[in-house]
Amino acid sequence: MGIDSLIGGTIWDEYSEKVISLMDNPQNMGEITEQQAEAMGAKLIIADFGAESCGDAVRLYWAVDPKTDVIIESKFKSFGCGTAIASSDTMAELCKGKTVDEAVKITNIDVEKAMRDHPDVPAVPPQKMHCSVMAYDVIKKAASQYKGVDMESFESEVIVCECARISLSTLREVIRLNNLTTVEQIADYTKAGAFCKSCIRPGGHEAKDIYLVDLLTEYEKEKLTKIADMSMSGDVAFAQMTIVQRIKAVDKIVDDNIRQMLIMDGGNMEILDIKENGPHFDIYIRYLGACSGCASSSTGTLFAIEHILREKLDENIRVLPI
Numbered sequence: 001m002g003i004d005s006l007i008g009g010t011i012w013d014e015y016s017e018k019v020i021s022l023m024d025n026p027q028n029m030g031e032i033t034e035q036q037a038e039a040m041g042a043k044l045i046i047a048d049f050g051a052e053s054c055g056d057a058v059r060l061y062w063a064v065d066p067k068t069d070v071i072i073e074s075k076f077k078s079f080g081c082g083t084a085i086a087s088s089d090t091m092a093e094l095c096k097g098k099t100v101d102e103a104v105k106i107t108n109i110d111v112e113k114a115m116r117d118h119p120d121v122p123a124v125p126p127q128k129m130h131c132s133v134m135a136y137d138v139i140k141k142a143a144s145q146y147k148g149v150d151m152e153s154f155e156s157e158v159i160v161c162e163c164a165r166i167s168l169s170t171l172r173e174v175i176r177l178n179n180l181t182t183v184e185q186i187a188d189y190t191k192a193g194a195f196c197k198s199c200i201r202p203g204g205h206e207a208k209d210i211y212l213v214d215l216l217t218e219y220e221k222e223k224l225t226k227i228a229d230m231s232m233s234g235d236v237a238f239a240q241m242t243i244v245q246r247i248k249a250v251d252k253i254v255d256d257n258i259r260q261m262l263i264m265d266g267g268n269m270e271i272l273d274i275k276e277n278g279p280h281f282d283i284y285i286r287y288l289g290a291c292s293g294c295a296s297s298s299t300g301t302l303f304a305i306e307h308i309l310r311e312k313l314d315e316n317i318r319v320l321p322i
Helices: 010-014 017-024 034-039 082-095 100-104 108-114 130-147 168-178 183-190 212-233 243-257 259-264 300-312
Strands: 043-050 057-064 071-079 159-161 267-277 280-289 317-321
Touching: 017 082, 034 043, 043 130, 057 082, 057 130, 071 082, 082 108, 082 130, 100 130, 108 130, 159 168, 159 212, 168 183, 168 212, 183 212, 243 267, 243 300, 259 267, 300 317
Parallel strands: 280 317
Antiparallel strands: 043 057, 057 071, 267 280
8 A cells, every 4th residue: 555545544644743754854864875984984884674574675874983883874775665764764863873782772662652743642553563673673784784793693582573572581471470361461561462463373464483372372271281280289279170170179078088988888979060159169969879868968967078078178168969
């Protein structure tokens, strides 16, 4: 979709006035020649970076003072949409006067915020956030050339959401700490998945090694495994168990504390079902053998079974013979 086709449409209103102005009148577009860099007593760095997802590309020019590592001048050429031009222009401006190490710390979030008209209103629509990511990446490329290192050395963590620069470790921690269960909740807490949405699930404009839905599935499995482990050790609350875990827990208490007494009197019992009824857990049982016709099965024996289960598992248990 071209820029002209957006005029008059609702999406045009999603661009800040700064972005619209820079699309047509970028302040730092151009190049720095070797002769110009020499006149400044600077080292010329030319870095290219392209975004495979959209076909945009940017070339960044730095004139760097080799004595101080300060970026004296910064210009760019952009081959892409208006948002890419505005983002690249802002990125070039932010680099000026900074050392190379300081420039590497400029993120795409810094670029997007610098293009805002108002601090709390995004400068571009979510689907165009990836344009500022390209600006961030070309800075790393320029810095790697100047310092003679691999550009990946500037990225110490796996980044899941490129738009918001949210790492894998941060997402895992936030999901666990806040018990998040939906992509929308993740976006509320971290902004991951709130922009181009490629990090949410497969099928977006950029393929990922791991997606937000994968992290939610991972966390859900962790919770189930933890509950199962706690259930086996007796540490999990009865209310948190699944129906299968509850039946197994009741059976174990019955086996350890009750069943032998019933068998000695020629009887037995079995668990038929467990149902939640308001604050109560109703355990339906059936007496077997001599217990089925015993008068105390609805009085003393029933009281003893219920008392032990309440003491061992949950005070809201009720035992109901059928």
